[in-house]
Amino acid sequence: MAIYFEDQMFVISTVNLDKYQMIDLYWDVYATGEKCGVDILEYYGFVYCSPRLSRKLSLKFDEDWINLFSV
Secondary structure, eight states, rough: OOEEEEEEEEEEOOOOOOTOHHHHHHHHHHHHHHHOOOOOOOOOOEEEOOOOSEEEEEOHHHHHHHHHTTT
């Protein structure tokens, strides 16, 4: 999963779609961003931009994560 933050990009490669929860995504983004030299804000949110779909999906809750992969 590619994460774009402002004008920087890094990749989260440990996403387990069966067991992943939003809190896992937040921790992974923060930790991986720090390793890559990307200063992540304390509070941030996610929007999923699918290469197959023209719409953007907001990711705020675990249910959003589950719905994302059922699309």
